[in-house]
Amino acid sequence: MAAIIVGVAAQVAITSFRASLNHSIESQAKELLGADLEVERNAPFQPELQEVLDSLGGEQSTALAFTSMVYFPKNEATRLSQIRAFEGGFPFYGDLLTNPASAAAEFQQNNTALVDAPIMTQLGIEPGDSIKVGQVTYKIEGAILEIPGQPVAASFFGPRIIIPKENVEETGLLQRGSRLEYIAYLKLDAGTDMQAVEDRLDQLRDDNIRFSFDTVRERKEEVGEAITYLSNFLNLIGFIALLLGGIGVASSIFVYIRQKINTVAVLRCVGVSSQQALSIYLIQATAMGFIGSVIGAAAGSVVQLYLPVLVQDFLPVSIELFISWVSILIGILTGLVISVLFALFPLLAIRKISPLFTLRSVDVNLSGLLENRVKAILGSVLSVFVVGYAWLMLGSFLPALFFALGLLACLLLLTGFAKLIMRFSRKLIKPGLPYEWRQGLSNLYRPNNQTTTLLLTFGLGVTLISSLYLTQDLLLEQIDFSEQENLPNLALYDVQYDQNEGVNEMIVDRGLEIIQNVPIVTMRLQAINGRSTTEIMEDTSRNVRRWALNREYRSTYRDSLVGTETLQEGEWTGSVDNTDEAVPVSIEVDLMEDLNASVGDTLVWDVQGIPIESFIASTRSVDWGQPQPNFFVVFPAGVLEPAPQFFATTINTPNQQASLDLQQEIVQKYPNISALDISQIVQSIREFIDKITFVIQFIGLFSIITGLIVLAGSAATSRFQRMREAVLLRTLGASKKQVIKIQVIEYVLLGVMASITGLILSIGASAIIGYFYFELTFVPNLLIIGVEILILTSLVLIIGLINTWGVHNKPPLEVLRAEAA
């Protein structure tokens, strides 16, 4: 029953939470955007766009968003931050929450700054202290607690800083090379036809005016979709816990009914019909399933209260929790159906228990009593139910079918592994083994053992949680460059042409090694093989990707390939003398595909107003995983040198302190330069991934808990049998230590076998995920696997030993008397 409680609790918690969340999004829809319309562009708005926006009426607020280093003079700390310079009344809906609350309203008129609360806490900064953004030092008006529509997680990749837009020019950060985002927020008059506004803006974009926009409706859809995906996913994991609970129910009822065979036979003897006998136990099982489901639903409603704590950081709305009766009802119904369906497997066998069993006690194989036809019907009903439930949760049939098939495949694989492992370990029982080992191992095969069920329930839980861990580890491993020697761990961006020399001197003076110092020239693609990009874009039959035509390319020039590049096709040209001819350039292989280009094709680049003709001389593959500037397009030396450019520099620092010192010196002198501290980024990503996986693991944990409950149940069912065995061994002269040792060996073996069963599948799953999704080779982390086996085995051992606690110091007969009573 406990297994059903856990399963239903997981279900109800997630579905109720989703209902609460959807309700919150609906009621806070406008706050998701803070305005009716948001328009963005990475350059000042075109007059046509501005004209349309002005014609819409209502109220406008504008902002400039960019990343830059900031400096806190109080403790001489620097941080790469996300800066937004605001003008006007944004947010129009919802509130910009600050501490003190007045700061949100006052920072613009006081020409002061708002700083993300976490970084203020971290650095011990208070309102009234100052922050230097570029050349301007602002007084800090207050801490940012909440920006409408932005989850807390938005600050994972650098603190958010808000300043007034009025004098933002003075920071000196708006020069060429900086990535700037121009944003307009519009509050439109009530009753404005939003569809007409969207159509008008779409039309502008069709006229090749580049910008992007977002309306409340779109944002709501985006957020709603993301949440639906996440909750569907969690829901299915929760559902797996419930199914495991079902398997647990079937297994324990099996054992229970086996112990009741004599009772049933006696009942049959005194005239109870097979149908009546079945009804007696079916009513019992249904009642237990119902009570379990109700308790589970109540527990789930309580767990729901905890879920916001887990995911609040990722949500752009504040959650208003309420009790979702629909979720509770669905949870109870699912729990009841699952427990009855699974219970029917052993229960239907009752009909076949003959009254003859009273006269002749035989070792009955319960599952053998059930005809194959009945098993098939039950299996089909169960499958239909699982697919139906998944369909209800996922909203479409095919994914639901795949989920059910995937689950079936997993269960079959796990059962296969479990059986293999059991067969293999049975072979280990060799005469040469010490007695305690042989006995402990043999105990796994005791009559009425639930070893396979335990391996299955545990195994699936381990598979879920372990796959997550291993995949997470695989991803983190890839980005953890900070500990690799000779790789850069600090990157400087936006170094202006006239600053490059000074910066390089600063680095060398500190005795640090410059790994790369590369020039970057920004450009756009103008034409491919004589067709302008505008023309290609308009061609509906084009097979060139939009982003490849539209994006701003940041290219470099040099005379040789670097370590992260491999020539794939064509010929590498290191330098050219004659700039009047088409320039031989090298293109990255994936971009070649997106451009649908081949070696020899001509490309015309718009290098800040000047067209430069080129042809594709070679293609390169690039290892983007390395923390250094990599490029889609590389020019030969001798062409771009006179073009406006800036530099990116990568450095290897021996330790964190050296890196911080250098960053501080550079920011003081050249505030426009951004420093990317690789180890800090890795740390941020790690925290981010940790938070996400924790949410998933929290739900996956339900499966493990179900497994533990099935184990506890099985241990309790076999308690008397174990006691008798222990007493028998004590009678024959076994010491307390020997009896305990046998039990420890049994449970440790069970734990290890369950872990291995689950781990085999999770290693396989992680390898497949790694290969297909991330194109990474999976190398299992033995430490993680070892720790997992250790934790799981300890849990199994503790539960097992608690079960027989306190019997070893008592005289054998006293134990038997107490147990029999």
Add this chain to the structure above:
Amino acid sequence: MLNILESKRLTREFKSGSKTLTVVDDISFSIETGISCAIVGPSGSGKTTLLGLCAGLDRPTSGTISLNNIPLNPLNEDERASVRNQHVGFVFQTFQLVPTLTALENVMVPLELRGEATKDVRSRAFELLESVGLGDRTHHYPTQLSGGEQQRVAIARAFINEPKILFADEPTGNLDTETGEYIESLIFDLNREQKTTLILVTHDLELASKCDRIIKLKNGRISEDSFVQAETETEINSAFDE
């Protein structure tokens, strides 16, 4: 002749709520080495409790027991287990085999618990199983054996440690007459061969009459203690009639 078992003023009480039930009431007796002794009496007379106390499976409320001149009272559970392992063999009404071990492994258990060399133990267990007629069933599990066969395995196990004393609690109680008789003769034969003392708790008067001595219990006390050769079955019956 030396005494293998001595009990002095043995009492065992059980608490049931506020009531105290005296199951074994101030019993003193001693058993000479090498004899066979039946403990008989009606249900609830305290036979099995007395056997449990004598074998060190339970602690008396008062009184003392010595087994093979070892006083059991001061010993802790592990020390008692060790005494049983060294000197005692058991045969139970319900056979009490370890279900997860084969016949051969079940027989080996007492010696294996001592940590003795497996190979020798194995061949000795095999010999014993042959001697009880189960040479061809050594690798069968208890569930694959009939009741009589299971009891024969239990007898082989009881003798593997060459015990000084064998406690048998209704050894034929769960068996049909024919099998029961075979088991009886096995126990008596092995007992004689190995010069073991036999303490037999039974309802079966015919079986009891085959022993050298009969202790009759009634209401937790010894109502009669006699050597059996001179007695007839009718006389024993009177113990139950009183």
